[in-house]
Amino acid sequence: MGVNLTDLREVLQSVLSQSELNFLPRRFKRIGHVVILELPAALQGRAQEIALKLMEFTGAKTVALRTGRITGRFREPQLKVIAGDPNTETIHRENGCQFKLDVAKVMFSTGNAYERRRIAELVSPGEVVVDLFAGVGQFSIPIAAHARPSRVYSIEMNQAAFSYLLENIRINKVGHIVKPLLGDCSEVAPRGVADRVIMGIIHVTPRYLTLAMEVLKPEGGIIHYHETVPSRLRFQRPAERILQAAGKRKVEIINQRVVKRYSPGVDHVVIDARIGPKE
Ligand SMILES: C[S@@+](CC[C@H](N)C(=O)[O-])C[C@H]1O[C@@H](n2cnc3c(N)ncnc32)[C@H](O)[C@@H]1O
Structure with a gap:
């Protein structure tokens, strides 16, 4: 599930400056209880505050920051939990099915x-x-x-x-x-x-x-x-x-x-x- 940019900008207006708001990515990814943040360099220093607001706004229990691209034969993600529950194993629902996975280990x-x-x-x-x-x-x-x-x-x-x-x-x-x-x-x-x-x-x-x-x-x-x-x-x-x-x-x-x-x-x-x- 993605989070709508317009709403997110509204939510983050209280913590980000106008120029920082312009760097916000279009969408954030949500897998089960985990929101995955991908931030440009200009916003890396504000990751923590953005994460806390995102948890409040989306009800997600965990926010993880993407620290690098998905790589290698196994297509492994590179993530670091920056707010909330450190547990990244979750159950994601899609197309009427349930998928258990650890978002920090598998893509x-x-x-x-x-x-x-x-x-x-x-x-x-x-x-x-x-x-x-x-x-x-x-x-x-x-x-x-x-x-x-x-x-x-x-x-x-x-x-x-x-x-x-x-x-x-x-x-x-x-x-x-x-x-x-x-x-x-x-x-x-x-x-x-x-x-x-x-x-x-x-x-x-x-x-x-x-x-x-x-x-x-x-x-x-x-x-x-x-x-x-x-x-x-x-x-x-x-x-x-x-x-x-x-x-x-x-x-x-x-x-x-x-x-x-x-x-x-x-x-x-x-x-x-x-x-x-x-x-
Ligand atoms: C990118 S994931 C995609 C999963 C799913 N097919 C999808 O499209 O959502 C690709 C998976 O293929 C596995 N994989 C890569 N090379 C493989 C191979 N030669 N034989 C079997 N599995 C492989 C990786 O470990 C990874 O879990």
Whole structure:
């Protein structure tokens, strides 16, 4: 849940000067009971006062300051609690599901909520879905809870995220559908089984396109391919990469959309591509 800028500016008028107010970010991120603050250098010295006002305004129990970008293979956040309860383990509700996670240990992008609902709505009864980068179950859990797939394989190689994935399967009561697999998807993903493959990661996704083709059933299926792309190449570069990985298999781009702006001039996009049968 984001906090509306106009309201926040009103709330912070009592603690910030007019020029400081101009540096306020558009939105703050909220995951469960934790608000995550991302402040420009000009406001770092006022973080504490902003945090206390935010707690008062939003009812959040904890405010954590982002101290660096989400990094590494495990996409780990860099946060420091600056106000309230030091406990960063929380339960976040999204699309009618519950996600337990420690926001200081594993990432959860609230900006992808619509995308996760969209995918759950696309899944037909009986489908086999493979979620190659499952995280804490952001895609797998709503698919299992709201669609009627026969099986969702959820692959995650970070032990911390995997433990929460197991917990979230349990609390959302989808253990009869979701099969969690711990490990690197290039090693543990089942081959030749999927009607649909979800590639919910950025930066490294192109490296796993060949794997996605192998994971699909021989008769073909759909991949959801995420990538961060300079805006001018928005849909062209990902489509070219999919075509190349598919080799002789037929490719039909059935949807393409911007999930969110990643950074100035760079978009996070997703391409839905139907891949034809193996020859
Ligand atoms: C950015 S998170 C995204 C989670 C979810 N797919 C989403 O889009 O909201 C990506 C997750 O993929 C995991 N991961 C990265 N490389 C992986 C690999 N080769 N095999 C399995 N999991 C991987 C990371 O540990 C991280 O938890």
